[in-house]
Amino acid sequence: MLSPEMLRDDFPIFSSSINDNSLIYLDSGATSQKPKQVIDRLNQFYSQENANVHRGIHFLSENATRNYEEARVKLANYLNAKSNEIVWTKGATESINLIAHGLSHLLTSADSVAISALEHHANIVPWQQACEKTGANLIILPINELGILDLAQAKILLEKYQPKILALSHASNALGNIQPIAELIQYIKPYNTISVIDGAQGFLHLRPDIKQIECDFYVLSAHKALGPTGLGAFYGRYELLCQMPVYQTGGEMIKHVSFEKTTFALPPGKFEAGTPNISAVIAFATALDYLQQLEHQKVQQYEQSLFQYLVSELQRIDGIKLYGDLKNNIGTLSFNYKEEHPFDIATLLDQFGVAVRSGHHCTQPLMQCLQVTGTVRVSLAFYNNKNDLDLFINALNSTISMLE
The missing domain is CATH 3.90.1150.10 (Aspartate Aminotransferase, domain 1)
Incomplete structure (x- = not known):
């Protein structure tokens, strides 16, 4: 036991x-506490291993790069996904903003985006902005008087509008409700709706399996799952990642730069501009190890x-x-x-x-x-x-x- x-x-x-x-x-919904193994791993990196990734051929840089990319593989395995479908960000909020920016080119004034009335502001405002930019319609899936998603009414609205995107929390941050995401994702398959799941609250408690959920995107936050602050990640279906435009530009995410033209790296690299939060990524791998042992x-x-x-x-x-x-x-x-x-x-x-x-x-x-x-x-x-x-x-x- x-x-x-x-x-x-x-x-x-x-x-x-x-x-x-x-x-x-x-108050673990705001941030989880950290086991000493994660704290020690942060200290070890900065005291014994500190170096940048992907930029050097010296021992420290190669070691940091290896540990950084091994963390990506660990998260992919934890989610039952592929490592080239895992993108590191600074948090779940940035992940949703990146995805909303990347999918906006698919929206027109004839399209709809569906969210639920339970969503965190971070899963409302980016879609509002995308709809304002493109003229798309924002549809709100209703809840009952206790704050529980009205599944029957939600299905009626999804059938009526057949939204281009469904953005839904795995679990409500305010009320804790576990959403019927797998059922709704199957329901919208005939409409070719892209599903974006906010797993900031669900990741720690529900151990999501991407192959079972069959979502197109799944967003998470490290600090809500025993990891450091300032780090998030998301799973994205590789085909969609390839179609999405870059979110930020600069170092690391490029393939070739000239004064005439710049070409970008393949996913996930093209979404990871600049020096990443290396220490947090490596310490989050330790948090994943901890969770795997339970x-x-x-x-x-x-x-x-x-x-x-x-x-x-x-x-x-x-x-x-x-x-x-x-x-x-x-x-x-x-x-x-x-x-x-x-x-x-x-x-x-x-x-x-x-x-x-x-x-x-x-x-x-x-x-x-x-x-x-x-x-x-x-x-x-x-x-x-x-x-x-x-x-x-x-x-x-x-x-x-x-x-x-």
């Missing part, structure tokens, strides 16, 4: 205290047991309202207490060492649909335990007492 206590020991931050209380970290099914079962315990404990508190899908969820729960402002609750919880997120979670349109200004969000990961949740519930009850 999975031993969370043993895994928790790998994360140095849990020896910290906040306001003279033990840290209760319930039994994914047991990790999921453990996270779900924590989530269901959290749901049951919150439902005991009179005045708490829960949002989202409480059965099909990655372990992220949004709630409000009566008319109290989420910021006030989060601020008081912090006095007890409890770290949660409050606000609109970069999902203002979703909050408008739910008719709230924001929520308190608890987002779990496998390094949490039942004691964390008991201390959170105690702190929440004390917070409520102070507010009333």
